[in-house]
Amino acid sequence: MKIALIGxxxxxxxxxxDELLNRGHEVHALQRDASKLAPRPGLxxxxxxxxxxxxxxxxxxxxxxxxxxxxxxWTNPQLHDDFLRGSQRxxxxxxxxxxRLIVVGGAGxxxxxxxxxxxxxxxxxxxxxxxxxAAREVLNRLRADTTSLDWTFVSPAIHLExxxxxxxxxxxxxxxxxxxxxxSRISVSDLAAAIVAEVEAPAYRRNRFTAAY
Numbered sequence: 001m002k003i004a005l006i007g008x009x010x011x012x013x014x015x016x017x018d019e020l021l022n023r024g025h026e027v028h029a030l031q032r033d034a035s036k037l038a039p040r041p042g043l044x045x046x047x048x049x050x051x052x053x054x055x056x057x058x059x060x061x062x063x064x065x066x067x068x069x070x071x072x073x074w075t076n077p078q079l080h081d082d083f084l085r086g087s088q089r090x091x092x093x094x095x096x097x098x099x100r101l102i103v104v105g106g107a108g109x110x111x112x113x114x115x116x117x118x119x120x121x122x123x124x125x126x127x128x129x130x131x132x133x134a135a136r137e138v139l140n141r142l143r144a145d146t147t148s149l150d151w152t153f154v155s156p157a158i159h160l161e162x163x164x165x166x167x168x169x170x171x172x173x174x175x176x177x178x179x180x181x182x183x184s185r186i187s188v189s190d191l192a193a194a195i196v197a198e199v200e201a202p203a204y205r206r207n208r209f210t211a212a213y
Contacts, residue, residue, distance in 0.1 A: 002026040003199065004060050004099075006050060006090060007069030009036045012104050012156075015192035016069060017043070019165075023196055030059055050086045056093035065100040065199055066090070074131065083134035091142070091149070100150040102199060107158045107184075108132030109139050110176050110210060118158065118176070139208060152204045156191050157212030163187030169194055169211045173204075177212035186212045 003020055007013035008029040020027050021042045029037055030048040037045045048059055050070060060066055068090045072082035087103065094101035108119030108128070118124060119132040139153045158176050169190050170177050176184035186194075194211035198204060 001064040001199065002028060002062065004028045004030060004063040004066040005069070006030050006066065007071055007104075008045075010069050010071050012160075012188055012191065013069035015188040016067060016104075016195060019189070019192040019196045023200075025196075028059075028063060050089055051082065053089075056089055057096035060093055060097035060099050063097075063099055065102060066094050066097075067102045067104070067195065067199070069104045071131070072134075074127070080130040080134045083131060084137060087134070087138045088141070091138075091145075091151075094151075095147055095149045100152075100199075100202075102152045102154065102195060103138060103142070104154050104156075104195065105135040105139055105208075106132045107155050107160070107176065107210070109136040109208075110155050110158070111174050112176065142206075149206075151206055152198060152202070153208040154191075154195055154198075155208060155210040157184040157186040157210065159183065159185035160191060161185060161187055163189060165189035165193055167193055169213055172210045172212070173208060175210075177210055179213055184212045 003025050005027050008017045027043050029045045031045060032049050034045040034047040070086050072079050072086055076082055110118050112118050142151050142153055169186055178184045191211055
């Protein structure tokens with residue numbers, strides 16, 4: 001498949017790029033700075049600013065799907081608003097281009113108790129809250145979408161960490177997947193494996209899924 005990847009140099013995006021190329025897919029990376037990605041077989045790169053591209057939909061022409069690992073920058077004082085603006089532009093572009101959209105969001109919108117999402121818990125780290133609230137709003141907007149947009153939203157485990165790719169993980173939908181000790185964690189490499197598996201064999205169209213051990 002030919003996959004457009006936004007955010008290929010980020011924590012999740014780097015793992016997604018490796019997973020896609022290792023599985024034989026062609027990747028068209030859209031980057032604010034194309035020079036940050038070294039040439040690799042199967043990879044094409046174009047400098048594109050999500051917030052400023054005059055016709056983002058045109059950049060998605062001919063791809064089978066777009067994976068958005070977009071991040072407006074954790075130290076960006078306008079993170080919340082910029083994340084929403086960028087995510088909306090990506091959503092609108094995918095709709096206009098008629099391609100499937102996979103959004104890598106956060107764990108904050110997972111329900112840890114009836115009616116309570118993780119981001120609203122007192123223990124949720126303040127430094128991640130603006131991004132988590134924005135990601136939750138992106139999910140809410142997708143769910144409210146009444147068009148034929150083919151979307152999937154991905155929530156990682158609560159603890160997303162560096163680590164090896166095992167290819168073994170479990171999937172869920174609205175609540176964190178936890179192990180026998182009650183922990184919800186996954187390596188970024190296994191999260192990438194779960195996302196690419198969903199691209200190859202869709203099971204969560206117009207839905208959200210989460211992955212953990």
